[in-house]
Amino acid sequence: MTQTTSSTETQGSDHRLLGALKRSYSLIQALGVLVLLIILMQVANERFLSPINISNLLGQMTVMLIVAAGMTVIMISGEFDVAVGAVVGLSAAVAGWLLVRWMPVATAADQQTWVILVGVLVPLLVGPAIGIFAGLVVTKAHIPSFIVTLGTLMMARSLTLVVTQGQPIPDIPEPIRAFGQGRWVNLPLPFDFSGFTESGALADLFMWLPIQNIVWVAVVVYAIGWFLLERTTFGKRVYAVGSNRTVAMLSGIRADRIKIYCFMIVGFTASLAGVVSVSRLGAVSPNTGEGLEFEVIAAVVIGGTSLSGGQGRILRSIIGVIIIALTRNFLNLARIEVFWQGFATGTIILAAVLLEALQRRISGRQ
8 A cells, every 4th residue: 555655656756857857848948059159159258258248249239128128028928029120129219319410419517317217218118109099900900910020120220310300329328338338247157277276265266257237237127027917916817828828818808908008118129229229339329129020029039939938937038138248249259250040049949939939849748
């Protein structure tokens, strides 16, 4: 009797372990690819894991990180927004126009605080406004979100050219550039074993990683996004609407309102990313954000968010963004022509979709 009970418990434990592995399939495969990429990058360039290079990589991927947070929310709700790249560009253009062309300033002393505040805060309204419009059309006219946001993508890209007149906007005010390009905080990492071996001092065991200020913006975005999805009623409703809209409505959830909110959220993150891009580069290009939407969608899918909605974790999207950024960096280090980067991104998107389909098949066999 005791042996039978023990055998049953063992089988139950094995089934639970197998189920957990199947549910974590996307996380396991993403982590495996990430580790492989890091090893390849370090072999290709021994300075890859140096503090300054890691800091630069974090800064380069910040815009994609911020947009991916919002894209995760909208995809969990069962919709898409392919206009995020254009919204990033339009928000950056509006910020540049307000900061430079609307109120040009000669010296740092003339840069009034209210001008900078207007130049930073007003562009943050661009994305939510476009999100409300797209959300209303999707929910009230029952048009697929891919088609609607394809239209808003073209509208936003055209408005970007109107605002910038097709020309770069340089000379962003110094306070904005100082924040975006500054590294005010250094994090100690216990990796410098060679320095510790030579000196024997505990302080030399640490290498200092200078973190760009804009990276902390992404950290705040993900902290808020995680809390919103995992610890609030709104987050539970987003998952419910994405899983089954009809059942969610029968449960008393206003599915249309939830989806409109999700479009506003992804629009806000795109606008925030546009402002961050301006502060990091110190200038605005008419081409800002072009093609970003496809890299973001690929990163979110690699992170385990389902294309059909109702499944995903916002923190896992970080892994997908890192994989996309490392792939691009690897191509640069390998001195592969820039024309091949689009091919690589397309390959990653197809691979991500195929892996997501494989994950659904595995989950269906549980």
